[in-house]
Amino acid sequence: MHADALTAPVDAAAAALLAERGLRMAVVDPADRQAWHDWVAADARGFHDKEPSAGFLEDLAGDVPLQRAVGVYDETIAEPRVPVATVVSWPAALTVPGGGGVGSWAISGVTVSPTHRRRGIARAMLESELRVAVAGGAPLAILTVSEATIYRRFGFGPATWATAFTVDARRAGWAGGETPGRVQFVGRDGAIATARTLFEEAWRATVGDVEIVGHRFTRLFGAPSEPEDQRARRFARYDDEDGTARGLVVYRLVENPADFADYTVEVLQLVATTDDAYRALWRFVLDLDLVGTVKAWLRTVDEPLRWLIRDPRMIRTTELREHLWVRVLDPVAALSARTYGGAGRLGLRIADPLGHADGAFTIESDASGRAVVTPGAADGPLLELPVDALGSLYLGGASAAVLAAAGRLRERTPGDAAIADRLLRASRPPALTTWF
Ligand SMILES: CC(C)(COP(=O)(O)OP(=O)(O)OC[C@H]1O[C@@H](n2cnc3c(N)ncnc32)[C@H](O)[C@@H]1OP(=O)(O)O)[C@@H](O)C(=O)NCCC(=O)NCCS
Numbered sequence: 001m002h003a004d005a006l007t008a009p010v011d012a013a014a015a016a017l018l019a020e021r022g023l024r025m026a027v028v029d030p031a032d033r034q035a036w037h038d039w040v041a042a043d044a045r046g047f048h049d050k051e052p053s054a055g056f057l058e059d060l061a062g063d064v065p066l067q068r069a070v071g072v073y074d075e076t077i078a079e080p081r082v083p084v085a086t087v088v089s090w091p092a093a094l095t096v097p098g099g100g101g102v103g104s105w106a107i108s109g110v111t112v113s114p115t116h117r118r119r120g121i122a123r124a125m126l127e128s129e130l131r132v133a134v135a136g137g138a139p140l141a142i143l144t145v146s147e148a149t150i151y152r153r154f155g156f157g158p159a160t161w162a163t164a165f166t167v168d169a170r171r172a173g174w175a176g177g178e179t180p181g182r183v184q185f186v187g188r189d190g191a192i193a194t195a196r197t198l199f200e201e202a203w204r205a206t207v208g209d210v211e212i213v214g215h216r217f218t219r220l221f222g223a224p225s226e227p228e229d230q231r232a233r234r235f236a237r238y239d240d241e242d243g244t245a246r247g248l249v250v251y252r253l254v255e256n257p258a259d260f261a262d263y264t265v266e267v268l269q270l271v272a273t274t275d276d277a278y279r280a281l282w283r284f285v286l287d288l289d290l291v292g293t294v295k296a297w298l299r300t301v302d303e304p305l306r307w308l309i310r311d312p313r314m315i316r317t318t319e320l321r322e323h324l325w326v327r328v329l330d331p332v333a334a335l336s337a338r339t340y341g342g343a344g345r346l347g348l349r350i351a352d353p354l355g356h357a358d359g360a361f362t363i364e365s366d367a368s369g370r371a372v373v374t375p376g377a378a379d380g381p382l383l384e385l386p387v388d389a390l391g392s393l394y395l396g397g398a399s400a401a402v403l404a405a406a407g408r409l410r411e412r413t414p415g416d417a418a419i420a421d422r423l424l425r426a427s428r429p430p431a432l433t434t435w436f
Helices: 003-007 012-020 033-046 054-061 121-135 188-205 215-221 275-286 331-337 387-394 400-405 416-424
Strands: 024-027 068-073 085-095 101-112 140-144 161-168 182-186 234-239 245-256 259-272 291-299 315-322 324-328 344-351 359-365 371-375 382-386
Touching (some): 003 068, 012 024, 024 121, 033 068, 033 085, 033 101, 085 140, 085 188, 101 121, 182 275, 188 234, 188 245, 259 275, 275 291, 324 387, 331 344, 331 359, 331 387, 344 387, 344 416, 382 400, 382 416
Parallel strands (some): 101 140, 344 382
Antiparallel strands (some): 068 085, 140 324, 161 315, 182 234, 245 259, 344 359, 359 371
């Protein structure tokens, strides 16, 4: 992506459309502290969050230069400086198959005030974000969603899935063996310092994960401005036998008022860059005394923990849902940036009502998995699909055969979807390990 995407001016087409409806669209001036605070307050209100405190606004101050916040203003309301709609975006490196980080346009904070909803303001903002991303050279736009019914119409498809689960810690039984390093407690500052390196290594190694910066990173550790119950966290680090930090678990303890020996551990983040670290940290939380239950969120769909305990039924999946949504904007750049499962040829005929990815393309990969992607459909296996389905296939998180069975794509010849899966899917499903 071009570095100047962050300072791109307001999208003229969306601004003109909204102006016809008496609304003003503007990029929030990073130097205008009041405008920034009003934007944050509108964003919080849009998600039914509490009014941001002065401390919270201070915590966010460092994020201002890292992102591009847009507000839509209605000069006729009682407090016209507070936007009636918000969106924020920034360039983020998304790990794709083969290990590269693709400069993607991350979108968040999409809100429209209940007083102005269902008049096309979100559509104007989303379409404008996609144009800004294209102008900035981003081959992909990415987001996480509050509701899974909103973004398909803008060409986003669910691309990674996440689970939440509950473990009966007393009955699970550890079967994962010993690890050579050791686990030790660290304080918040120590955890943040460790996590800066560890998290980067982890997201670079995890297809579907993104770089998280600013407040979105530090809030994982409980910001000092948050209420005490929100920031009560413990941090335990795993060091390998050479003393190098390889993993970190961030967790919270919830008391059972009826039974002092039956705490619940909530695992808020468990990041490990080695298998030993993963095993040691899970064992640590499962073995905590006075704990009956361990809960975890945003875990992968193929969590190795199932194979590390004696009784896998003691892991109860409480949630399985889509998490990262991907929108392909530039098929040639996006499809060239990832690798494939060997030599092969696959044609794609993409339908994109917004035009960005519309057309036919051919992926020609070699035995090393590197591909040349060209416009136009060659002979051979081909999928006809809407752009949102391509977003779902892009990281290998969905099966073309399943999408074909569900009528979400069409094969030129029966069996083309199986060929596509051989090229597109990897041995581990992609996973986004955070919210943004
Ligand atoms: C979701 C939200 C941003 C929509 O804003 P809006 O200005 O009312 O949306 P628009 O009028 O531009 O609608 C755009 C399209 O999305 C659809 N849509 C809007 N909100 C929707 C919802 N909650 N669920 C499903 N579809 C929705 C509309 O029907 C419309 O469809 P169409 O253009 O294909 O006919 C707004 O309701 C909101 O702020 N909700 C609370 C915060 C939130 O959930 N934000 C999303 C964060 S990921």
